[in-house]
Amino acid sequence: MQHAIGEYQKGNISFLCVIAPEPDPDIPEVPSIIVDYPGFFKYLPWGAFYGIFIKDDVNPELIKTLSDAYEKAGQNAEFQAMLKKYHVRFLGYTGAKADDYIKTWRGNTLDGLITSGMEGLSDVTPPLPAYPQGITPPQK
Secondary structure (H helix, E strand, O other), rough: HHHHHHHHHOOOOOOOEOOOOOOOOOOOOOOOHHHHHHHHHHOOOOOOOOOOOOOOOOHHHHHHHHHHHHHHOOOHHHHHHHHHHHHOOOOOOHHHHHHHHHHHHHHHHHHHHHHHOOOOOOOOOOOOOOOOOOOOOOOO
């Protein structure tokens, strides 16, 4: 997103909308997709996301240590500044909340593709499994 915003601000590209419930603070003149397509709201939030994924067989104490470190890093001012620079919103989800977020994201993505008529998806039913086999979100 950061590179695209930079190109937009230089006048090299145009945006029709942002795929978010509200305009981006750096480009407030670009409307949210739901202004013209209110039905898209059910797919939000949607977009790229970052995560830390841990294999199922990892010691629960190590998972807790990693989850705690992830939460602490998310509160670090330098880390927050870097995220803001790249237009990344830190959610900090772990455990069941992270699992629910990814299941919803994957289901929304698949539903949007099916609804748009993408070829080859007629026999697929959302939601997809949340994680590749053997991978689970960190637990608190």
